[in-house]
Amino acid sequence: xxxxxxxxxxxRRLRESAPxxxxxxxxxxxxxxxxxxxxxxxxxxxxxxRITAYERRAKNILIHxxxxxxxxxxxxxxxxxxxxxxxxxxxxxxxxxxxxxxxVLEDPRMFGRITVHPTHALPDLLAEYGPEPxxxxxxxxxLKDSASRSRLPVxxxxxxxxxxxxxxNIWAAEALxxxxxxxxxxxxxxxxxxxxxxxxxxxxxxxxxIDNAFAATSRPDEFPEADLLSTRVYGRESEPCRRxxxxxxxxxxxxGRSTYFCPNCQC
DNA sequence: TCGATCCTGTAG
DNA sequence: CTACAGGATCGA
Numbered sequence: 001x002x003x004x005x006x007x008x009x010x011x012r013r014l015r016e017s018a019p020x021x022x023x024x025x026x027x028x029x030x031x032x033x034x035x036x037x038x039x040x041x042x043x044x045x046x047x048x049x050r051i052t053a054y055e056r057r058a059k060n061i062l063i064h065x066x067x068x069x070x071x072x073x074x075x076x077x078x079x080x081x082x083x084x085x086x087x088x089x090x091x092x093x094x095x096x097x098x099x100x101x102x103x104v105l106e107d108p109r110m111f112g113r114i115t116v117h118p119t120h121a122l123p124d125l126l127a128e129y130g131p132e133p134x135x136x137x138x139x140x141x142x143l144k145d146s147a148s149r150s151r152l153p154v155x156x157x158x159x160x161x162x163x164x165x166x167x168x169n170i171w172a173a174e175a176l177x178x179x180x181x182x183x184x185x186x187x188x189x190x191x192x193x194x195x196x197x198x199x200x201x202x203x204x205x206x207x208x209x210i211d212n213a214f215a216a217t218s219r220p221d222e223f224p225e226a227d228l229l230s231t232r233v234y235g236r237e238s239e240p241c242r243r244x245x246x247x248x249x250x251x252x253x254x255x256g257r258s259t260y261f262c263p264n265c266q267c
Numbered sequence: 268t269c270g271a272t273c274c275t276g277t278a279g
Numbered sequence: 280c281t282a283c284a285g286g287a288t289c290g291a
Binding site for chain 1: 283284285286287
């Protein structure tokens with residue numbers, strides 16, 4: 001579930017609920033969660049470390065520690081990370097026991113992971129990611145330039161984390177709808193006006209998703225499901241298009257993922 | 268650049 | 280039972 005908006009939501013919630021906490025003990029409850037690192041290594045590095053900052057980079061959650069290390073949490077498809085005042089029982093894969101409360105990693109499918117790295121190694125670790133779409137440096141020219149040697153359809157192109165860090169299947173579809181672009185259009189066919197519209201649409205849908213997440217839930221431990229985040233096309237196969245209600249939203253496969261779009265007003 | 272794959276849960 | 284799932288990586 002987690003794309004940029006959910007990860008951003010998680011980080012902001014952690015900042016407000018557990019600022020500068022101290023980790024008394026970390027428990028990785030399934031060895032898969034810290035692959036390829038050993039459970040023992042991760043637990044040892046986190047013991048008695050104080051948290052100095054929470055950061056998001058692409059879909060990664062970075063928890064900076066005062067001992068020269070940083071925790072990297074990736075939520076995969078089904079991960080949730082949240083602070084709780086009291087222990088949690090269901091679906092827990094890792095727990096950071098704090099001086100006050102716990103930080104819990106739930107992840108039924110275990111595509112997510114939690115690893116620990118020297119702080120100085122983070123830049124190399126994250127070097128492959130492209131620009132943050134909410135940064136001012138994310139211009140339509142930069143986006144266009146990053147596509148210069150690609151002939152992919154625009155939807156799969158947008159899912160490449162080297163092009164736009166943090167964008168995923170839902171918000172790529174939503175951005176294309178807002179920009180009125182057919183997801184099948186090849187990137188080498190887009191005009192400057194298309195790139196400008198796409199860049200603006202990406203920023204718009206992401207900002208709105210973050211805002212809506214806070215508006216849609218009062219519980220810091222859960223991120224609202226996509227259907228509560230007022231998607232226009234994602235998950236709405238066969239429903240009438242919100243912009244031209246005589247057509248209906250279609251779903252098809254692109255690079256192994258579902259793409260939703262309006263065949264009439266996205267062209 | 269695609270298909271398969273890592274896993275489990277849920278909806279139909 | 281089958282289909283599908285919002286991510287990322289690997290090999291062909």
